[in-house]
Structures are given as structure tokens and as C-alpha cells.
Amino acid sequence: VIRLTVLGSCGTYPAPGRACSGYLLEAGEPGERPTRVWVDSGSGTLANLLLRTRLDELDAIWLSHLHIDHCSDLPLAYYTLKYGDSERTTPLPVFGPSGWGQHMAAFLTADTRSEARDVTDVFEVNELGAGAHVRIGGLNLSAFATRHSVETWAVRATAGGRTIAYSADTGPCEALAVLADQADLFVCEAAWAQSLQTEPIHCNPLDAGEWAARAGARRLVLTHLRPDADPRAAVAGAAEAYGGEVGAAAEGDVYELGAGP
Ligand SMILES: [Zn+2]
Numbered sequence: 001v002i003r004l005t006v007l008g009s010c011g012t013y014p015a016p017g018r019a020c021s022g023y024l025l026e027a028g029e030p031g032e033r034p035t036r037v038w039v040d041s042g043s044g045t046l047a048n049l050l051l052r053t054r055l056d057e058l059d060a061i062w063l064s065h066l067h068i069d070h071c072s073d074l075p076l077a078y079y080t081l082k083y084g085d086s087e088r089t090t091p092l093p094v095f096g097p098s099g100w101g102q103h104m105a106a107f108l109t110a111d112t113r114s115e116a117r118d119v120t121d122v123f124e125v126n127e128l129g130a131g132a133h134v135r136i137g138g139l140n141l142s143a144f145a146t147r148h149s150v151e152t153w154a155v156r157a158t159a160g161g162r163t164i165a166y167s168a169d170t171g172p173c174e175a176l177a178v179l180a181d182q183a184d185l186f187v188c189e190a191a192w193a194q195s196l197q198t199e200p201i202h203c204n205p206l207d208a209g210e211w212a213a214r215a216g217a218r219r220l221v222l223t224h225l226r227p228d229a230d231p232r233a234a235v236a237g238a239a240e241a242y243g244g245e246v247g248a249a250a251e252g253d254v255y256e257l258g259a260g261p
């Protein structure tokens with residue numbers, strides 16, 4: 001069984017009572033302790049994560065990129081693990097883009113005249129690269145570089161023969177066809193209501209639908225919609241290019257694949 005819980009789905013900035021990008025990815029058979037990975041730690045997602053699990057019960061964190069709407073709760077995860085009642089005795093593995101550890105250390109350093117705080121007492125620093133594969137418990141995670149304004153790693157997660165692909169932030173690009181190839185669930189960003197006359201560093205709903213269709217994904221969920229976007233219009237836009245089931249992610253949604261009949 002592989003399961004994705006939406007902790008936050010707002011694009012770029014939060015909406016009242018809602019969170020920016022973040023997901024809880026879990027894998028395991030019923031009755032077993034699941035493998036748990038927190039994917040993106042946008043504003044508000046830590047509080048939503050803690051409704052479902054303790055931080056010291058995570059196996060890893062996956063940080064797609066360093067835009068603040070995807071990582072601003074990571075410094076607070078550091079505080080939670082360091083000053084809370086964590087039972088971890090080893091640093092929590094975090095997989096992210098180049099330099100994420102220094103970036104977080106700088107963010108956590110309140111006095112800019114002092115040395116940056118070291119985060120390696122709490123986090124095990126792992127940097128992603130092209131073709132990176134990570135096996136964590138029953139989960140296989142593969143990194144795909146996307147078309148964005150900074151180094152960004154989408155993730156393809158497989159467990160028990162089922163696949164969930166998450167686009168992170170991206171414009172339309174060939175990597176999406178491989179990322180979401182025959183995926184059971186493709187969670188694709190659609191931050192732009194329509195195409196803008198600039199370098200496409202985000203998808204619009206039609207792009208998401210087109211790439212879901214090209215990849216042969218079995219189900220599409222749009223995410224990272226801006227708070228002022230209309231989810232129903234976004235779903236309709238994606239459905240112009242994609243014939244499968246389309247929805248829009250919202251906090252608390254759970255997608256579970258591979259459970260019995
Ligand atoms: Zn971004």
C-alpha cells in the first residue's frame with residue numbers, strides 16, 4: 001500500500017487556514033509500521049503533519065527546492081526535533097537540492113554576525129542529483145530535475161508495484177513524461193491560471209492535463225493552485241487534454257493505492 005496525504009496545496013502563498021506545499025508519503029502493509037516521508041515542508045504543513053504523525057516517526061524528508069513556499073517549515077522541524085520530546089538518536093535523513101543544509105543553517109542563525117548554526121546534529125544532509133534513487137524502507141524514490149527557476153527535484157515514488165509521481169514546481173518539460181510514466185497517480189502543479197509570456201517555470205491546468213496524457217498516468221491531481229484560482233475551472237482546463245479522472249488537491253485529502261478490494 002502506498003498513500004499520499006495532502007498537508008498543503010496552496011501555490012506561492014497560503015490562504016486563510018490553509019498551507020503551502022507539503023505531502024505525507026507512506027508505504028507499508030496493514031499492521032506494519034509504515035515508512036513515512038514528508039515531501040516538501042511549505043508553510044503550515046508541519047502543523048498538519050503533526051496531526052498525523054510525530055516528527056521522530058518520519059524516515060526521511062524530501063525537499064524539492066528552496067523556494068520558501070516549499071521549505072519554510074523545515075527550520076521549525078529542526079526546532080521541533082531539537083527542543084521537543086523527540087526519541088530519535090540519529091539525525092533524520094533529508095534529501096534536497098545542492099546547498100540546502102547551508103541555506104537552512106543560515107536561516108536558523110538569528111545573529112548574522114555569528115557563525116551559521118550547524119544543522120547536522122538534527123538532519124542528515126543528503127543532496128540530490130540527476131538519476132538519484134533512494135530506497136527508504138518499502139519506498140523507492142527517484143529524483144527528476146524539472147524546469148523551474150532554481151534547482152528542483154520532482155519525485156517518483158513506488159511501493160508494492162504502485163507509483164505516485166509528484167511534479168514539484170515545473171514548467172512543461174520532457175522529464176514529466178518519464179516522471180509520471182504509467183503512474184497510478186500524478187500530482188502535478190498548475191500554479192498558473194494560463195500561460196504567461198515569460199519563461200514557463202510553472203504549468204497551467206492544460207499543461208498538466210497534456211503531460212498526464214503523454215505520460216499515460218492513470219489519475220491526475222492538480223496542486224499548487226494559487227489561492228485566488230478556481231479549482232473547478234482548473235480541473236475543467238486539465239480535462240480538455242486528459243481523459244482520465246482529474247481532481248484538485250486540498251488539505252487532508254488522502255490517496256491510497258494498492259489496498260485490498
Ligand atoms: Zn518554486
